[in-house]
Structures are given as structure tokens and as C-alpha cells.
Amino acid sequence: MHFGIISPPVPGHIHPFGALGRELIARGHRVSFIHVPDLAGRVQNEELEFIPIGASEYPSGSLAASLTELGRRKGLAALKFTIHEVARTTDIMLRHAPDAIKAAGISMILADQTEPAAGTIAQRLNLPFVTICNALLLNREPNVPPPFTGWRYHPSLWARVRNDIGYFASDRLTKPITEVVQTRRKAWGLPPHRTPEDSFSPLAQISQQPQLFDFPRQRLTDSFHYVGPLRRPKALRPEFPWERLDGSPLIYASLGTLQNSRPDIFQLFAEACQGTNSQLVIAHGGGLTREQERQLPGNTVAISYAPQLDLLARAALTITHAGLNTVLDSLTFGVPLIAIPITYEQPAIARRIAFRSVGETIPLPRLTPDVLRNKIRRLLALDSPYRVNAARMAEAIRAAGGVTRAAGIILAAS
Numbered sequence: 001m002h003f004g005i006i007s008p009p010v011p012g013h014i015h016p017f018g019a020l021g022r023e024l025i026a027r028g029h030r031v032s033f034i035h036v037p038d039l040a041g042r043v044q045n046e047e048l049e050f051i052p053i054g055a056s057e058y059p060s061g062s063l064a065a066s067l068t069e070l071g072r073r074k075g076l077a078a079l080k081f082t083i084h085e086v087a088r089t090t091d092i093m094l095r096h097a098p099d100a101i102k103a104a105g106i107s108m109i110l111a112d113q114t115e116p117a118a119g120t121i122a123q124r125l126n127l128p129f130v131t132i133c134n135a136l137l138l139n140r141e142p143n144v145p146p147p148f149t150g151w152r153y154h155p156s157l158w159a160r161v162r163n164d165i166g167y168f169a170s171d172r173l174t175k176p177i178t179e180v181v182q183t184r185r186k187a188w189g190l191p192p193h194r195t196p197e198d199s200f201s202p203l204a205q206i207s208q209q210p211q212l213f214d215f216p217r218q219r220l221t222d223s224f225h226y227v228g229p230l231r232r233p234k235a236l237r238p239e240f241p242w243e244r245l246d247g248s249p250l251i252y253a254s255l256g257t258l259q260n261s262r263p264d265i266f267q268l269f270a271e272a273c274q275g276t277n278s279q280l281v282i283a284h285g286g287g288l289t290r291e292q293e294r295q296l297p298g299n300t301v302a303i304s305y306a307p308q309l310d311l312l313a314r315a316a317l318t319i320t321h322a323g324l325n326t327v328l329d330s331l332t333f334g335v336p337l338i339a340i341p342i343t344y345e346q347p348a349i350a351r352r353i354a355f356r357s358v359g360e361t362i363p364l365p366r367l368t369p370d371v372l373r374n375k376i377r378r379l380l381a382l383d384s385p386y387r388v389n390a391a392r393m394a395e396a397i398r399a400a401g402g403v404t405r406a407a408g409i410i411l412a413a414s
Contacts, residue, residue, distance in 0.1 A: 001414060002030040004051075004106035006097065006118035009035050009063055009089060011042070011257040012325050013112055013134045016208055016230035018046025020110070020132070023232050023407045032104055034097050036089065038063035047234060053100050054092035068261075078343040079148065079173065086115075087176040093117040094184045098124055108414050111201065113138050116181045119199045124188050130410050131200045133207035134230070135324060136345045138196055141219045146170050150347025153215040153355060203413040206406050208328065212396040213352055225409055228400030229328040231309070238305040248279040248299065249316040249380055252330075254308070255342075256323040257285045263292050265340075265367070266302070269319055272372035274298040278380065281311055309333075317379050319372070322346040322353065322361075331358060334394035336379050336386035340367055358390045 003024055007013045014033075021031035025047070032049040033039070036058040043050040066085050094117045101109075102125065109129035111118030122129035136147040143159065145151035146166040153159075171178070181199075182192050193199055204223050211226040253269045255262060266282055273280040279299045282288075283306040293302040308329055312318065318330040322339040327349055330337055337359030339350035350361040360375050379386050401408075 001108055001411075002032065002104065002106045003108050003110055003410075004101050004104070005031065005033045005048070005110045005112075006093065006115050006121065007033070007035070007112040007134070008086065008115055009039050010067070012323060013114070014039070014042060014046060015325060016134045017110065017112070017132070018043075018048060018234070019230045019232040019403050020406055020410075021046065021048045022234070023403045024410070026232075027407060027411070031110075032106060034093075034100055036063060036092065045234075051100050051104055053096035054089075057092050058089070082344070083174055083176055087180050090115070090117045090177055091180045094121065094180065097121050101125060101127075108410075110410070113200065113205070116177060116193075116196075116199050117184075119201065120181055120185055120188075120190065123190055128203055128414060129201050130203055130413055131205040132230075132406075133205060133209070136348055137207055137209070137214065139200070139205075139217075139220060139224070140167060140195075140197065141217055144215050144217060145348065145351075147345045147348045150341065150351050152351065155216075201413075204409050206409055208406075209324075210328075210393065210396045210400045212393055213328070213331065213356060215352070215355065225405070226400055227406045227409070228397045228402045229325075229332055230403045230406060231329075231332075232403050233309075237307045237310070238303075240303065240306055240311070241301065244301050245281075245314070246279055246299070248277060250311070250314050251276075251278050251280045251317045251319060251376065252283070252308075252311050252315045252335075253280060253319040254283045254323075254326050255285070255287065255321045256326060261287050263288055266292075267296065268367065268369055268372065270296040270298050270300045271369040272376060273300070274373075276373060276376050276380065278316070278376070281306065281315075283308065283311075317376065318359075319376075322349040324349055327353065328397070331390055331393040332397050334387070334391040336384065336390045338362065338372065338375050338379060340364055356389060356393065357386060358393055359386055 005017050007017055024031050032051050033043040034051045036054045037052040040050050109122040109127055111129045111131050113131050113133045114135050143155045145163050206225050208230045210228045282302040286304050312329055312333045315335045318335050318337045320326045322341040339353050339361040341347040341350040353359045
């Protein structure tokens with residue numbers, strides 16, 4: 001078969017799709033990623049085929065400028081900017097992807113749950129599609145808070161009312177995206193989406209969360225599958241100066257690829273780790289200059305890009321903005337976490353870290369070297385219950401099946 005991937009143009013979604021695509025390729029199939037030309041290099045680095053669209057509306061350099069601006073924003077401002085950009089790329093996708101998909105002979109769509117155009121494009125072309133949940137689930141339930149809030153889970157009437165209000169506010173915020181899709185569906189003679197769930201596949205929905213890293217749910221369909229992190233090694237991995245590791249308990253720190261323009265936070269991490277008898281490795285994704293790397297205090301190794309899984313296999317603790325991929329990679333190795341959420345779904349992911357007691361969280365306004373240092377010492381303690389709970393999560397991830405199970409579900413649905 002020839003699978004076509006429709007996804008947001010950000011690394012946190014591209015990496016899991018890369019792993020899933022490599023698994024399908026290993027089974028003898030073709031996999032192509034459809035998006036604006038700026039993504040060509042990143043997609044090819046994932047060892048997938050690339051189909052460019054929308055070059056005239058989204059010329060070279062547009063994506064980098066957008067992501068740089070996004071990295072400067074936080075909280076609601078970042079969310080509103082994201083919605084504007086998603087509406088823009090969704091419109092490009094709806095106008096250009098169908099012809100590109102037909103020309104390429106694609107026979108099935110792998111649709112990221114956060115890209116609402118994907119299911120509509122599949123329906124327009126009468127192609128089967130599977131929904132891939134690379135982010136926190138968007139599936140709604142009365143007891144489950146909206147994924148862009150840091151609200152506690154609570155199965156009570158007051159919490160359900162709070163959640164209803166949150167979902168209503170979410171629908172208002174994302175209306176610019178919804179209107180783009182609904183306008184195109186009307187023009188194509190497709191029925192309108194009444195709820196966000198209407199855009200999900202009836203064949204299969206696959207989440208890279210393990211079930212244990214979610215709030216309790218009762219309303220998922222039989223076609224929904226928790227498979228755990230979607231991972232499959234690439235042929236090439238980033239280099240790392242392994243000789244600089246000194247055998248001290250390893251703390252891995254990352255702010256991901258969209259929130260890494262924060263040298264002040266990386267500096268704070270290094271200050272907090274002093275006096276903890278540990279070694280800090282910072283993967284800053286280009287957020288620090290060479291001079292800023294050298295000025296970091298303490299026993300610190302800073303590098304732009306690191307082999308994350310290889311380092312986490314040695315780590316005792318992760319400090320993170322609560323990006324889902326870093327969180328799941330850490331828990332795969334039973335590594336507890338300190339989460340410092342900044343924006344998007346990060347507060348909701350941090351809330352799940354606390355709910356499952358696999359780590360602790362620090363609100364960004366309360367982040368100081370002393371506060372972080374105290375939590376580091378608590379989580380590095382040999383009798384830390386977080387370590388036990390993280391090990392239990394690692395077992396759940398191993399049992400979930402990962403990319404191998406996900407590929408099997410996709411092929412069975414085809």
C-alpha cells in the first residue's frame with residue numbers, strides 16, 4: 001500500500017509519524033508525508049517520502065519564521081497564535097492535498113488527530129483513514145478536563161460543569177479552524193461536523209499514550225487503541241560526547257523544539273543542579289549559543305541535539321516542559337520527572353504526571369533554583385516513590401505494543 005500522512009508541521013508530531021512510517025516501510029509499504037516545502041529536509045531525515053504542496057502561499061522560510069515567533073510566546077498568546085497558523089495551513093492542505101494525493105496514488109490516509117483537514121480530505125477522495133493521536137487525546141468525556149487546561153481530574157458534578165465550560169471555550173477559540181473545514185465540507189457536498197469527534201476515523205484511532213498515563217475514561221469506542229510511544233530507531237542518530245559523562249546520577253533536561261528559546265531557564269537548571277551530586281545534560285535544540293553553553297555553571301554538558309533515548313536509558317531524572325514525547329520517552333525507561341509546563345497541552349500533561357505520581361510539577365512563575373533543587377533531591381532519593389511508579393509505567397508501556405502493534409492495527413483496518 002501507499003500511505004499518506006497528514007500532520008501538523010511540528011517535530012513533536014513528525015517524529016512519531018516517522019517511526020510509524022519506518023515500521024510500515026519495513027513491512028514492504030510506501031509512506032509519504034504531505035505538507036509545505038519547508039518540511040522536506042525534516043521529513044526526509046525521518047526516511048519517508050515527501051510530497052510538497054502550497055509553495056506559492058507558504059514560500060521557503062515561512063515555517064521557520066512561524067516557529068520562531070511561536071517560541072517567543074507562552075500561555076494564551078501562544079495558543080491563539082497557534083490557532084491562526086493551524087487555520088492557515090489547514091486551508092492550504094484542503095485546497096492542494098487532494099490533487100497531490102491522487103497524483104501520488106496514495107491508498108490510505110494516516111491522519112493526525114490534531115489536523116482536522118485530514119479526515120475531510122480522506123472523505124473527499126473516498127479513501128480509508130486511521131486517526132493517529134500523537135498529542136494528548138482530543139476525545140471528549142464529561143469527567144475528563146479539556147487537554148489545554150491543567151485542571152485536576154475529579155468525577156463530580158462540579159468538575160463536569162467546569163469541563164463543559166472549558167470545552168465550550170475551546171470551541172470558541174478554535175472556531176477559525178473549524179470554519180475553514182466546514183466551508184470546504186459544504187463546498188464538497190460533505191455533511192458538517194457536529195462535534196470534533198466527527199473528524200476521527202471510524203476504522204481505528206491509535207494513541208501513543210499508554211492507558212495508564214491517562215485519566216480514567218468510559219466512553220472510548222471499540223476502535224480506539226492505546227499502543228504507547230511510537231518509536232523506531234533511525235539509521236543515523238545525533239552524536240554525543242559520551243566521554244564527558246563522569247558516572248554521577250544523570251539528569252536529562254529538555255524544553256523540546258518549540259519552547260527552547262529560553263536561555264534563562266537553562267541557566268536556572270544548571271544552577272539548581274549544583275550541590276546535588278549529579279551531572280546535568282541539557283539538550284537545548286539550538287536555544288543556546290556556544291558561549292552560553294560554556295557559561296553554564298556546575299557539572300553540566302550542553303548540546304543542541306542529543307540521542308534522547310540513549311541518554312534516558314542512563315538517566316536518573318528528567319527535567320522537562322512536559323512535552324508528551326519527552327515525557328513518554330522518560331517513562332519508557334522508568335525515569336521520574338520534574339515538569340515545568342509552559343503552554344499548549346503541557347499543563348494537562350503535567351497534571352497527569354502528578355495524577356499518576358511519576359514526578360512533580362513546578363508552575364513556571366514559581367520556578368527558582370532553590371525550589372527546583374529541593375525537588376531534584378527529593379526525586380533522586382533512593383527511596384523515592386516516584387521511581388517505583390515510573391517503573392510501573394515503564395511496564396505498562398512495554399505491554400502496550402508500541403509501533404509494532406500500531407502498524408498491525410493500521411494494516412488490519414486497510
